[in-house]
Amino acid sequence: MQHSTHYGTVTEALTAFKQQGFTIDFNIEANCLACGETRFTADEFSIVDVYRYEGNSDPADEATVYAIESKTGVKGVLVTGYGMSSDSLSDAILRKLH
Numbered sequence: 382m383q384h385s386t387h388y389g390t391v392t393e394a395l396t397a398f399k400q401q402g403f404t405i406d407f408n409i410e411a412n413c414l415a416c417g418e419t420r421f422t423a424d425e426f427s428i429v430d431v432y433r434y435e436g437n438s439d440p441a442d443e444a445t446v447y448a449i450e451s452k453t454g455v456k457g458v459l460v461t462g463y464g465m466s467s468d469s470l471s472d473a474i475l476r477k478l479h
Contacts, residue, residue: 405457
C-alpha cells in the first residue's frame with residue numbers, strides 16, 4: 382500500500398475516498414465490521430489505503446481512516462481512534478484486516 386496523495390484532514394480523506402467509490406461507512410461491532418444490519422467478518426476485507434492523523438493540541442483528535450474493500454467488491458471507510466482513544470476491540474479487528 383503506497384500513498385500517492387496526502388489528505389490534510391480526516392474530512393478531506395473521507396471526501397476523496399467517497400469519490401473513489403468507498404461509499405459505505407463501517408463501524409466495528411462484536412468482532413465484525415457493520416453497516417446498518419449487515420455484518421462482515423474481518424477476514425472478508427483488505428485495507429486498500431490508510432491515513433493516520435494526530436491532533437496538534439488534543440489527543441482526542443487522533444484518528445485513522447481506512448479505505449477497505451471486501452472480496453466481493455463492497456467498498457467503504459472505517460474511522461477509528463488510536464492512542465488514548467482506541468479500544469482493544471478495534472485493535473483486534475484491525476490486526477485481522479492487515
